[in-house]
Amino acid sequence: MKKIILANPRGFCAGVDRAINIVEKSLEKYGAPVYVRHEVVHNKYVVDELKDRGAIFIEEIKDVPEGAILVYSAHGVPLSVRKEAEEKNLTMIFDATCPLVSKVHVELKNLHRNQYEIIMIGHKGHPEVEGTMGQVDGGIYLIENENDVDSLPIAREAEKVAVVTQTTLSVDETKSIIAKLKDSYPNLRLPKNEDICYATQNRQDAVKEMAKVCDSIIVIGSKTSSNSNRLKELAENLGVRSYLIDFDYEIQCDWLDGVSIVGLTAGASAPEVLVEGVIKKLQSYGFSSTETLNVVEEHMVFALPSGLRT
Ligand code: SF4
CATH class of the missing domain: 3.40.1010.20 (4-hydroxy-3-methylbut-2-enyl diphosphate reductase, catalytic domain)
Known part of the structure; x- marks a missing residue:
């Protein structure tokens, strides 16, 4: 029987969760638009969802209008960017840099x-x-x-x-x-x-374990996501065919030729909804059973900035 092995841990880490929460809570509290310097996390689905809700992603502080709400992405910003933003007359700046x-x-x-x-x-x-x-x-x-x-x-x-x-x-x-x-x-x-960080280490450890038993490994994550790319590379270095995809519809049926056990993981910025979509797609290709490979439990949570705590 063809089987899916799901990595645990996979997907959102505490830093990504906090960063997305900061943009969402800023939108709730101040209304749209909220300006975000760079993609808050490197995931196409997440960024598109936030755009739909009123986030505007910019690269240059000069593109943020006076009086706006600004959020720095989870990746952090150079001091020069902070200085430039602080010199502008912005209503509020929230720092979503991962702790x-x-x-x-x-x-x-x-x-x-x-x-x-x-x-x-x-x-x-x-x-x-x-x-x-x-x-x-x-x-x-x-x-x-x-x-x-x-x-x-x-x-x-x-x-x-x-x-x-x-x-x-x-x-x-x-x-x-x-x-x-x-x-x-x-x-x-x-x-x-x-x-x-712990999330990078744990997701790589899980891929190492999956590589021992899987014929192929699918990593959900955007091409811009560093930790997702590393997961794909790691699987390949361990001799397992691996693919990095944003969405289920990118899967090509010939990827699964001769595969009986497919591993599935997600980078730290990829939401679980995308994993669910890929599982459904794989089920349509006959991968009818799903098993979770537990490598480590994660309990890390990072607090929101004081102005956004409820
Ligand atoms: S991958 Fe690591 S450093 Fe990056 S946001 Fe997540 S916890 Fe923070």
């Missing part, structure tokens, strides 16, 4: 204050990376892979050199980059607590 991203910002600012040269591991152009690097005015260098370590302009014998990472990277890849950094910089200071 785990803010934690990296605090760590980074402390390091900078203590004259550390900082290496950031992350993906160039990702808004979280821009937001994190933009917490300090220089002295920070971005690397994306092990090869980049060789071209860092920091002396090997530097005494004050530290590393921070984007929160949604591949756990295994980041470990090997950090191992190379440690070899190159004997005085390298590591983050006190892992910067890669």
Whole structure:
């Protein structure tokens, strides 16, 4: 019998839940429109739903009119963006930056204050990376892979050199980059607590378990979602054919040729309603039984900003 194995945990993390809630509660409290700097989370369905309810997504603060309500996305913003927004006459600014991203910002600012040269591991152009690097005015260098370590302009014998990472990277890849950094910089200071967040780690752990038993793995998430892309890559690196889709109608029947067990997971910004849609679609292809693979229970919840608590 053809079977679906559902990853647990999957889908929304506490930071995404909080960020979406902030936009929804701002709309309820102040009415439309509410301006949001960048997609509040990287998911097409979520963004389209919020647009329908009156959210306007912008990239530049200059596009926010005086008197408006503004929300920063879950990825965080550079200090320059905060400054520009604060200089405008806005009614209210809500910060939907995930607290785990803010934690990296605090760590980074402390390091900078203590004259550390900082290496950031992350993906160039990702808004979280821009937001994190933009917490300090220089002295920070971005690397994306092990090869980049060789071209860092920091002396090997530097005494004050530290590393921070984007929160949604591949756990295994980041470990090997950090191992190379440690070899190159004997005085390298590591983050006190892992910067890669609990949700990224748990969803990757679940894919590792699914890969042991599935013929193919479908990841629900948008192409812009870093953590969703990492799930697909991880499955492929483990030798399992994998697909990243936003919606059920993207599934092509030849993807399921010869597949008896299909794994299903969702990135941290993909809502459960999309998972339900994919399950129905897979059922129509004969995957009549569904089993959940429980890897870890998550109980993380982040509080809303005081102005939006009920
Ligand atoms: S994926 Fe991690 S860092 Fe990003 S919003 Fe979720 S909990 Fe926060």
